[in-house]
Amino acid sequence: MLQLKRSLLTFLGLSLICGLIYPLAVTFTAQTLFTEQANGSVMIKGNQIMGSRLIGQLFTSPKYFHGRPSATDPQYNASNSGGSNLAPSSAKLITQVQKRLQQVRTENGLPLHAPVPADLVLTSASGLDPHISPESAAIQVNRIAAERKIPEADLEKIIRQNTEKPLLGLWGKERVNVLLLNLDLDGLELKRQL
Amino acid sequence: MTINDWLCIILLPLITAALAFPLGEFMANVFSGAKTFLTPLVAPVERILYRLLGVDEKEEMSWQTYAFSLVIFNIIGIAALFILQLAQGKLPFNPQKLGAVRWDTALNTAISFVTNTNWQSYSGEQTMSYLTQMLGMTVQNFLSAAVGIAAVVAVIRGFVRKTSRTIGNIWVDLTRSIFYVLLPLAIIWSLLLVSQGVVQTLSGSITAHTPEGSQQIISVGPVASQEAIKEIGTNGGGFFNANSAHPLENPTPVTDFLEILGLLLIPMALPFTFGAMLKNRRQGAAIFAAMMILYLAGLGFFASVEMHGNPLLQKIGVVNGLNMEGKEVRSGIMNSVLFAQSTTTTSCGAVNSMHDSMIPLSGVILLFNMTIGEVIFGGVGVGLIGMLSYAMLTMFLAGLMIGRTPELLGKKLELFEMVMSIIIILSPAILLLALSGIAVSIQAGINASLNNSGPHGLSEIFYAFASTAGNNGSAFAGLNASTIFYNLTTSLAMLIGRFSTIIPALAIAGSLASKKTVPASIATFPTTGLLFVIMLVGVIIVVGALTFFPVFTLGPILEHLLLLTGKTF
Incomplete structure (x- = not known):
């Protein structure tokens, strides 16, 4: 007791x-x-919250850089995170990736069998990955330059500005924050119109 | 793999080890009652608490009383957490207005957090109110880790003491674990995490209006305070469904680094505590060495497999076939491997990538880490207990070889100790094989639960029971475990996995404490040398390999071979 x-x-x-x-x-x-x-590291424009700099968003318009595919329902559902949990040997995974590869190639005017960086066609663990690799950003430059009539050099510059480095060059990967990049993109266009 | 890749995975464990050594010495002082730099700060609080709780600091307990108190303490914990989840709809700190949790999920979760497993058959942001996360999950993250530390400290006392009837006072051990070790580390970690962007708020979800004109609801909460103790206490239960892959739990490479370091820290420190309390630091170092060898060997193999990529993806035009499915860009392959290896060896179970989508051979490493009983560093406290059981088994085998009564650290190992250590080593293994066998044989185990078919389906089921019986808590999350069948069977695995380790360990502690110490003679097999370390590693691999090789073959190894031939399921 x-x-x-x-x-x-x-x-x-x-x-x-x-x-x-x-x-x-x-x-x-x-x-x-x-x-x-x-x-939540939110970005505010006017009196509205545009999003969190840490949480990825779904971008589908050809005028924006696109992020990674997301396995949440709907995509980039920031109130129910998660991955696809598909095995490397899953037929469903391979079919999905094939479809995404075709889409990326068509959208960006790449040749039929052009290799595509893995992060742009494979879903992230959280479904909310805010980043893509610099290579995945680079293959979209052509499309966006044409859509927005901005010189490619300007786009490459803002990609470099938004590239984050690994910790001490060892831990983590080089990456580009898609939301910040796209907000800079809008800023760039605004500046040109003035 | 580049030089940087190797540096990335090798430097982090070495840095952690460098921090673990002083922490181990510090814990030895704390649990011997010696003065430490925190004593002036903590001792007054401790005294007030003991007076309120009616605990006499000087009182000592037999192993039976110690074990009985521990079980009662955990039963109260399970009941409280179960009721809290059912009642959360009527309680404060619930901005999302979440209702009561389903009974079987609530029971599973209560057992899961009290046993330091943190297996989660629910999605955090959709199920648990802020109050449940704080007063339920966070509390058990502290208490279950403290119970682990208390248990291992009692076992160490069993080796240290001579002809003693007692092994310490559980209330003092629990209190000291929390105030000297867990709470200070958790406070430091949580503030470091927040500074990087881990959220810590009591407000409800954020509604964002995106540049493309749609709405995004972002779940937030008191995350950092829970995240910190989730790693420090090797608990692993995420605030969000995606766990440490969620950018608000783990936003940058800095937090990734801190979280891996945090979950390795105490498990790496405890062998040094063992050495320091024994006043035989070489012994602590030998145990640590055995753990480190297994850890690094697994890590190296794992990293090279995962870097090799998925041949099926390479064929259809993915650059290098890089296996980024279920991984975050900021972590990349290497940090995902490092995290996965650390979380499965320490029985933490937090994840920064989805283990289900790893290359099949990587799955073998993850399963091996868990099925040998979580002894490569292992969970806070219980990992060292498991390793000491293997050490007893090793000395028993060594004794048989030379025809001498086995002894370890001057204590004769007799029938009682051997039976208890075999219970510790074998009961989770037997249980997980039996439960996996049942699950694959009946409809409830397969129907509607499997996300992947073929050999990977078997791996998913086996992983679920390996993880729960090993009190790890990570998952091949494709398996839908939120069914009554899985909630109840995994609950059983978690309870037996936990208590078939802790109770026999306390029994061993009581028995060893009561024995005399035999002075070392010329015929004593030294347990601090390389030969002992090699034998210990060998015993662990043999036990793991013999018990589980058939399942590994039918699951991940078969899947890997078929993957190489291009077969999909």
Whole structure:
């Protein structure tokens, strides 16, 4: 009985500390020190939230850079993340990838059997990957330059500006944030119109 | 693989090991009651708490009392977490207005978090309120890790003490684990994570209006505080369904690095704690070496397989056939491999990529890490317990070879210790084979649950039971485990996996503590040298290989061979 009582008291005491005091104290500190990050690193234009710089969005218009395919339903569903969980030997996976390869090649005017970077035709783990590889951005330059009538050199410049580096050159991969890139793209066009 | 790839996967474990050594020494001081740099800060809080709880700091417990208290403590934990999930609809901190969790999911989740498994048959952002995440999941992330540390500390005392009836005081061990080790690390980690962009808020979801004119609802929550202890305590249960692959749980290579380091840290430190408490640091180093050899060997093989890519994708025009399905660009192949190897060896179960979509031979490594009983570093506390059981088995075999009563660290290993250590090693293995056998033989195990057919389907089912019996919690997530059949069978696997390790281990601790220490003689087999390390690694591989080779062959190995011939399912 003694140990039962101690069990109960210890459980309640530690629950209070670890389950309320700790997370609420961290919330308070985070909201004070890192307000932007703690609230989802959102991008605001006017008084509207355009999205989070950390969360990928679905881009389908030919005027924008496209991100990776997403396995969530619907694509880039940021309130129900997840991957396809298809095996490498899955016939469904291979069919899907073949379809996406054709689409990427047609949209960007590539030859019939042109190799395509893996990230542009394979779904991410979260379905919300905000990045593509610089190679995947590069193969879309031609299309966007034509659609928006912007010189390719300008596009290559904003791709370079939006390329993030691996940590100390070792951990992680070189990557381009698609949302930030597209917002810069809109900015570029706005500047040209002025 | 380039030099940078190799540096990436080898430097991180070495950096972690460099941090784990001082942490191990620190924990040895904490649990011996010696003064540490945190003592002036924590001791007053500790004293107040003991007074409130009615705990006498000096009181010692027999192994039976220790084990009994631990079980009661966990039963209370399961009941509380179960009720919290059913009641969450009527409780505060629920901006999404989520209702009660289904009973079988709630039961499975309660058992899962209390046993440090964090197997999740639900999607976090769609199912659990902020209150449940904080007062339920986060609490058990701390408590289950603390229970693991308490158990291993008691076992270490069994080796250290001579003719003693007691192995420590569980309430003191739990409290110290939390206040000296888990809470300080979790606070540091959570703030580092937030600084990188992991969210920490009590507000509801964000509605974004995208440049293309559609709406995107972004789930947020008190993520960082849970994320930190999820790694530090090798729990692994994600706030979001995509776990550490979700950009708001793991947004940058810096957080990736911190999370892998965090989940390896305490499991790597405990062998050093063992050495320090024994005052035989070479012994701690020898155990650590055996773990590190297995870890690095698996990692190297895994990385080269995964880098090789998927031949089917290469054939249809994907550059290098690079297997980016189920992986994030910011992590790439290498960090995904590093994370997966670390999470399956430490029984953490957090993932930054989808293991289900890995190359089949990579799956063999992941399954091997779990099925040998999570002893390559292993879960917080229980990993070292498992490794010490293997060490006893090794010494028993060595004893047989030279015809001498086996002993380990001056303690004679007799029938009782051997029976208990065999229970620790074999019961999860037997259970997971039996449950997988049942699952593949009946409709409830296969119907509507399999996402992939052919040999990969078998791998999915086997992975589910390997993960739950090993208290890992990662998944081949294509399997739909949110059915009554899987919720109940995996619950059973988790309970037995956990308690068939901890209770026999405490029994061994009690028995060893009561024995005299035999002084080392010229005939004593030294357990700090290279020969011991090699034998220990050998025993682990033989046990793992003999028990599971048939399933590996029918599942991932067969799938790999068929993949090479171009066959799909």
